[in-house]
Amino acid sequence: MKKPFVYVDNSATTKVSDSCFNAMLPYFKEKFGNPSSIYSIAHDAKLAVETARKKAADAIGALPEEIFFTSCGTESDNWAIKSGARLAMKKGKNHIITTNFEHHAVLHACQSLEEAGFEVTYLPVDSEGMITPEQVEEAITDKTALVTIMYANNEIGTILPISEIGAICKKKNVLFHTDAVQAVGHVEIDVHEQNIDMLSLSGHKICAPKGVGLLYVKKGVRLPNLLDGGAQERGLRGGTENVAYIVGLGQALEDASKDIYDRNKRLEYFRNKLTDGVLSKVPKVRVNGSLKHRLAGSVNFSFEGVEGESILLLLDGYGICASSGSACTSGSLDPSHVLLAIGLPHEIAHGSLRISLCDENTEEEIDYIIETIPKVISRLREMSPIWNE
Amino acid sequence: MAMEYSEKVMDHFMNPRNVGEIEDADGVGEVGNAKCGDIMKMYLKIEDDIIKDVKFKTFGCGSAIATSSIATEMIKGKHIEEAAKLTNKAVVEALEGLPKVKVHCSVLAEQAIKAALSDYYKRNGIDPEPILGKIPPAESCHIHD
Ligand SMILES: Cc1ncc(COP(=O)(O)O)c(C=O)c1O
DSSP states (O other): OOOOOEEOBTTTOOOOOHHHHHHHTHHHHTSOOOTTSOSHHHHHHHHHHHHHHHHHHHHHTOOGGGEEEESOHHHHHHIIIIIHHHHHHTTTOOEEEEETTOOHHHHHHHHHHHHTTOEEEEEOOOTTSOOOHHHHHHHOOTTEEEEEOOSBOTTTOBBOOHHHHHHHHHHHTOEEEEEOTTTBTTBOOOTTTTTOSEEEEEGGGTTSOSSOEEEEEOTTOOOOOSBOSSSGGGGTBOSOOOHHHHHHHHHHHHHHTSSHHHHHHHHHHHHHHHHHHHHHHSSSEEEOSOSSSBOTTEEEEEETTOOHHHHHHHHHHTTEEOBOOSHHHHTSSSOOHHHHHTTOOHHHHTTEEEEEOOTTOOHHHHHHHHHHHHHHHHHHHHHOTTOOO | OOSSOOHHHHHHHHSOSSBSOOTTOSEEEEEEETTTTEEEEEEEEEETTEEEEEEEEEESOHHHHHHHHHHHHHHTTSBHHHHTTOOHHHHHHHTTOOOGGGHHHHHHHHHHHHHHHHHHHHHTTOOSHHHHOOOOOTTOSOOOO
């Protein structure tokens, strides 16, 4: 029998979709011109970039001139936060508000600003992995330059009250950035309606390739340049456009923003079946993060008495690809900052397992995972000196 | 898994040798702690200073399980004085290498054996320190090489 291959680590990255792949192909060997040149293959490339910009804008309720293509989500986050801080500094502001469970792209950008003299408030999330709009409101002072809060968390999948936070930032006249890398395709985003000033996206979480992303910057926000250079991206980010990948991102965003409701219904059904299956078959397991406000395809378990990397290795033996927030998988001595932020003790955080689904997953795969996880966990528990039934 | 684990590590992780407990063990040692994500517990059955049987239980990552497993193989049937000389380096070599960030697991394996031997010596009224040296307390996670 052929070994099954079940990919359920879509919060880490996704497979490029056929639709995206096919859209990209002509821009490698046929329409490979530089969009800044004059002849027709160059014009085709230019047109393709602008079409992608329009598709990206439509997907999040923005104007095309508010979309700036970047090389990844990390770049978008860094640009928004560091340039946003520089912008506010001119107005004598030096305070940034974020949360303590952001992606490292945001956390480390904030830390580098701290070293440069900024003051950063890291709002603590509660045990459900949520923050309240009131927490944000209370933290804003007349020195606050920027609020940067993720739309959805990459590890535990919780979705934060972005519209409410946007309204508060608007009222207080503070710049508001959100890292929506994990949210896009799962929540309806309308940046204008939601009073979002800047928003980061990444291609590889939505079936476009790795190495392309975008930053939406609201018209009127005069964000300092990221890359001084040519006139590309309205002169804010010089560098010849990554045409094929930009086309891919545009296509993926168009696909992702379609049928969100139906996608979520399907993923939720699978996710709930998986969650219920695991909870009913395995003792001493918990689900991390709010069950109510969460991405449809994402679930994060903690199994007592076992360690995450071991779980992943055994699952890999069964052809299942997932991830964990244990120290061993993060390559550091501590388990994931997200799991610690929601108050998990280290030993519980070490035993975490994240499963994140996509459109391609089937009910058979879900059944296979439900069947496999109990085997893996009991095998490791039999070996564990801290497990006793 | 793609990780930089050798085939030998994967073999010992997938098919660990000597897993379990020994009820009437002559020496038991436990090192590491749950906070760090690694705990190793070793059980020794000793007759005439020879390790007749050894079993382990480990909570930890793939290399923690693999180092425990191979360490038990390396001391089974050996004289206790020889077992006391097992180094983490020998464990790493026997496993055909470990990723650098995982070397501390081999240190833990060495210490687990020493802790079990130490328990055996103590039970027999022998001061283990001159023989085994000091076994560092386990509460720190920072035991990288
Ligand atoms: C929430 C979040 N922000 C930012 C990123 C970084 O995106 P990229 O890998 O494109 O740099 C990721 C992906 O790992 C993410 O999950």
